[in-house]
Amino acid sequence: VVGGGKGMRIVQEESQFLHAAESAAREAEVAFGDPRLMLERYLLHPRHVEVQILADHHGKVLHLFERECSIQRRYQKIIEESPSPAIDTETRAALTDAAVRIMQAAGYTNAGTVEFLLEEAPEGARFYFLEVNTRLQVEHPVTEMVTGLDLVHWQLRIAMGEPLPFEQSELSLRGHAIEARLYAEDPAHNFAPSLGTITVWHAPHLPGVRIDSGVERGSVVTHHYDPLLAKVIAWDVNRQQAHQRLLHALQRMAILGIHTNQPFLIDVLNHPAFQAGKLHTGFLQEHAELLKPAMEAPPEALVAIAMLALSRQRRSVTSKPETLAPNVWEQLGRWRLGE
Template identity: 50%
Template sequence: MIRRLLIANRGEIALRIIRACRELEIETVAVYSEADRRAPHVAAADRALAIGPAPAAESYLSIPRLLDAARASGADAVHPGYGFLAENAAFAAACEQATLTFVGPPSRVIATMGSKIDARRAMHAAGVPIVPGDTPDDQTDAGLRRAVERVGLPAIVKPSAGGGGKGMRRVRQADEIADAVQAARREATAAFGNGTLYVERLVERPRHVEVQVFADNHGGVRHLFERECSVQRRHQKIIEESPSPGLTPALRDRMTSAAVHAARAVGYRNAGTLEFLVDGSGDDARFYCLEMNTRLQVEHPVTEQVTGLDLVRAQLLVASGEPLPWSEAVTQRGHAVEARVYAEDPSQGFVPQAGPLLLYREPQRPGLRIDSGVVEGGEVSVYYDPMMAKVIASGETREITIARLIAGLRDFPVLGIRTNIPFLLRILEHPRFRSGTVDTGFLDGEGAALAGDPEMEMPSFVRAALEFATESRIPTESRTPNPEPRESWDPWTRLQSWRA
């Protein structure tokens, strides 16, 4: 069993891992940059080590510094969390060479599935459906043009490395090919250091559904059902839920079976996710494997809420050499929806926010779970991803769960920076989301309207309080005679559901 675990991450995922380790009596080692010296995950761990300056490239992305921290702390295992180096094959290989247990799949699997071209080939060889496409050996502009012509329009040009939608370019007309190829190559090279591209047929307005899989070192491979991830902005997930409202039982069986088969085919270990595009509806809908995420997903709490399982605990047990900890069949129960709360201003193009959290009060109510990495009085750093928290609601039905999530978000005050909470509420209240008919193009069409900052009428008792505050600064002789009785304007006697 793992004795001492170094967590090569920060924020809410570091805290999530620390909680799982406490139950297993595993000692935890946090790492932190200069910007995170007072971060919650530093205080929560059993011990903490500084690893460098604020920029991620000099701290959380520095393999030598992380390995030095592991050696200095006497850790015998490393958990990468998600983001940063979680899907970096070189980091996993470095841990293996240093005889550190890497809580994740083998480095060779990360390398194979981290290349979208190699992953497509592996899935095709395993008989798992993939989006029709072409992976040309000729990576010149002319070679990629021929690949687009073979695939047919509309098409999408994608980078082999990386993720998050970076470097992807849609092509609908032949005269767009040259510009799309050059732009995709530039962005892929800048973001991932690798300009290799491939071409896929563009599937118009599909659903994005992923399947959680788990595998151990004893031949055990299981799926833990699916998550619906179609609410996306620029290919970044915003709201996830399970079960998917768009899958029939027959389609769910086909997709989960394909995911298990894919994991077996590549010799997978630990937690992973197969991502699919679903084209059409009903039992006859087609699905295509997009990629495999070789790590724990941000949205893993959705699966935990509908299965009752602890995925991080399972990761640690499997990494320690134990078999999958579920001897009986895993079932889904109820519904779960997760919303990601970001420090960003949707009305200003989703510009990230940074600064002190003057007020930060997480909602507390039945059926609501908050996974967060910040606290009131702390600070949102300019150096890292602006996600502050995940709000996960669960309930007997989808309708109850959505209502619970809306109520929780309305009861989540944050002052000091702007957040996307109003944007999330507008999505959750939108008729298409409520009806379960959202596809990946939903926010392309509705996003601008939902991100706006409509004028909100100030409650009358608040207006009265502001007027009183202004009047109190005016000399006595200048004030209006015979003011109204206090009870008619005092906001504390009028306050009901409105919150400052």
């Protein structure tokens, strides 16, 4: 079992090999209880593309097309989308066929993902098998929004022994979806974990936008759990419009009491290279300015949203207006403008 980029090292020169191997083995031993190593060819600027699979107990294995997960920091996915902006019909057919055959050969059942690295070349794209994730992944809502299928629903029905009632020819891509992961971390301090109590939590309700979260106002963020606060997913008829929906949703969110990577996500989405679909797993290293976002005071609109959200939350728990504090700023808890 591996995940989150743990136990992985890149070796550029022979002199680096022993140190990298020892370091990776130690990290893998601590994280997974297994220090064994596997060597693979390193691709300089690959895309990370994965294929969602559903397989029942009656021999039917179907693919639900691909997701692109190339925007990563420390090998951790941050932004995912479907379909990939780099894959044409021919490459998609080859990629999804390979994924289906891998799962058939393994005798796999239920939901799973086959991951690949995609290398673009003048003579055509080449892809390399990376791994199989035997679970439903964080980014599965992206696939749900472009296929119209509820993957959790089908997980349960497959587990109950039911056959999949549809064929591959009945599945199609519909529009474009992009997901951004909102983490409790501080971009201004090398993305260090941000712990504390959420004093304001406002997630907007917008058409074409889905927000999956496990927190609310008053939630306490500790070091005991993963720092993922929410997944913000936007859908529209094409990539450009889905991108604008996601950007608008992130700009309308208000979270106070802890730091989040919200401004960082907005910066990435605003970057011309992202908008052009020029993605690869080293995107953030290539555009290093994104890793050092300017920490400016929140815009007036964000402050207004936070105040409105707090006011509504207060009114929802009391019907006595006289019990409210006379000044909304007194209710915001410990936070500083501009941090």
